[in-house]
Amino acid sequence: QVGDPFAEKLLIEASLELIEGGLVEGLQDLGAGGIACATSETADRAGTGMAIDLDAVPRREPGMAAFEVLISESQERMLAIVRPDREAAVREVCERWGLPCATIGRVTDDGDIAVREGGREIVRVPARALTSDAIVHDRLATAPSRRRAAPAPGAPMDPVGRLPERGMDPGAVLMALLGSANLASCRPVYEQYDSTVGVNTVVGPGHGAAVLRIKGTSRALVASTDANAAVGGLDPWLGAAMSVAEATRNVAITGARPLGVTNCLNFGDPTRPEAFWQLAEAVRGLGDACRALGLPVTGGNVSLYNESPAGAILPTPEIGVVGLLEDVAALVGPAFAARGDAVLLVGEANPGLAGSEYARLAGAAAEDGPPPLDLERERRLQVFAREAAARGLAASIQDVSGGGLAVALAECAIWGGIGAALRVPVAHSPAVDLFGESPSRVVVTARPRHAPALELLARQHGLPVERLGITGGDRLVIELAGAGATGAAEERGSRVADPIDIAVRDLVHTWEHGLARALDWEAPASAPEGR
Structure with a gap:
């Protein structure tokens, strides 16, 4: 081919x-x-x-x-x-x-x-x-006795040392995450390809979703792809459902209405009971998520027998979602849009660090498992995001996913070139609340006069909302508050948990050069784009 x-x-x-x-x-x-x-x-x-x-x-x-x-x-x-x-x-x-x-x-x-x-x-x-009367194989499906994520415990993939859940320096952790191969800018890869042919590109690669205008109309197509092999290795149902949720969320936060799903299912040898169980569970998660979010699967493909003498790949369903934005002029982006905007967090963190980029860098397997996914809450969050965009209440919307809330806020600052002064309540621990990857959360900015309406809209959809602070300045400052922050501070021998206080230019440099360093490539010199 x-x-x-x-x-x-x-x-x-x-x-x-x-x-x-x-x-x-x-x-x-x-x-x-x-x-x-x-x-x-x-x-x-x-x-x-x-x-x-x-x-x-x-x-x-x-x-x-x-x-x-x-x-x-x-x-x-x-x-x-x-x-x-x-x-x-x-x-x-x-x-x-x-x-x-x-x-x-x-x-x-x-x-x-x-x-x-x-x-x-x-x-x-x-x-x-x-076709309809073809032979159907009734294969044996058995859950593995021990589920795995990448990497194995005690085998850190990046030279950043161990990252304990408590007693840590949140700023150092944030910089390590931004510079990691999985979260850093992908520019060294996608800049090798033409993303503007046809001159329809409104938002190109590097953001959560690409946006392409439909010529002769005010409409635009919005597309996103996602996969979560780390969570899939622990729970194939959850990994598949989370991938559908995130790809759909990336489309919805632009203001677009998701229309359909495609997929690429990558697994090991299905004749092995464990691999077939992973495939069956992932397909079940894909179906459950699509039904909950009201999306048809328009097509896809399957790649099986992906194994080597070292073992099979992690269960990796890759999900693509396409949506329709009725008015491209109403597009909402993920970057901090203006100084003085209110910053709100919609959704809440749940315990669970397993499968996160934080756990991968730590080289440790979290014992609490991945955070749960409530598909009904995810549906309500996406409806909220589309309504906030349609009513002109949101200046920007960014989803919280890889790297957690701290990375989401850093990306908003990087892409917008604007800092922020924020205060994040810590209900669990700094690791969970800052770097945990609980789904169904978004960071929303708004002009101060629109913030109350946004808070009301979130509550009308049954979603928790917290006002974190305001945008402005050239530094990202995140102070920690609450019982979880106090406990972490005491472990470090101080009264107040260390804040994150980093210049935006340093965030940009770390994020832009992370993948290039990992691949031993020359760093890109052009302006930052979103992930």
Whole structure:
């Protein structure tokens, strides 16, 4: 398989023209299983059969065996069902878009997929036998006796030393997190690719969601992708559901309405009971989250048998979400937008550091497990975010995810070039409240006159809300308050827990150069962008 994005674009445009012109009775992309799957799936849905002539199939190289042509998954191909009187019109559209077009068979009424090559029938099988009546394997699924996250306990992946839950220096931890390979700027990777071709890009890579205008309208498409292998290694259901929640949340906080989900499910050998259990649990989590958030799964793919002599990969469902923003002028970004804005935290932290970037850097396995996910609360949070954006109450909205609240606040400061003076109540411990990755939380900024309305809106949706402080200055200052902060301070031999007090320029430098250092690349010199 050799992907060709330009050919894919031509195919999409030609397909849309065929559909809008009413020239096709049906249209199916050739994905997994190639012609074999596309023909059998189409025929089964229609209750028909198909007769296919492999000699008529366009090929990139000579000498291909019949089975190779039948199951090839070559990209940028569609199977079109066309009435004979419209065949010439379909060919004209394809030729105009520079696409090869061939008649490879016809629809039959016997329900069979019949394949011929060299004038000889080589396959005849009922279409249903390959689709709705296909063999279903009832595999053994067994939960692992010990679930794992990356890395194993006692094996720190970054040279930052151990990061204890209490008695720590929060500022040093924040800088270590911002400079870690998983949370630092991904610019060294994505700047290698053109993200502005077509001049529709409103928000490019590096932010929680990309935004692309729809030309000729006020609308925009918003897209986000997420995965959480660390949590998935501990609880595959939770890892999958959290990934759906975060990708959807990244779309919703722009003001867009999420429309659908796609996925890439990456797992080990499903013939092993433990790996099959992980796959089954992740699919269950994917389904539960999509149903709770009202989202269809439009497609996806599965990559199995990802193992080496050292073992299988962590369960890693990658989730993509696309949404629609009705008015691109109403787009809400994640960066601190202006000095003097009120900063609010909507949502609350729950105990649980396992699977977090904090635990990974510490090289320690937290015993309390990952934080829980309440899908109904997540749904209400996303409705709140969209409503806050639609009513013009929010100047910025940023989700709390990797690295926790402190990293979310630092990213807001980095992207906006504006500091803040904040006071964070610590209900559990500085580690949990600052660096724990409890889902269903957002940082919202607003003009002071809008802050009361935002607080009221959050409470109307049954969400806890806390006013943390105001934006301004060139330093990010986060003071800690509450019983958890006092306990941590006493362990350090002082009355007051150490605040985070870091210049924004230092946050920028650490965040921008973290991945480049990890990969031993030259650091990017351009201005910061959001994650």
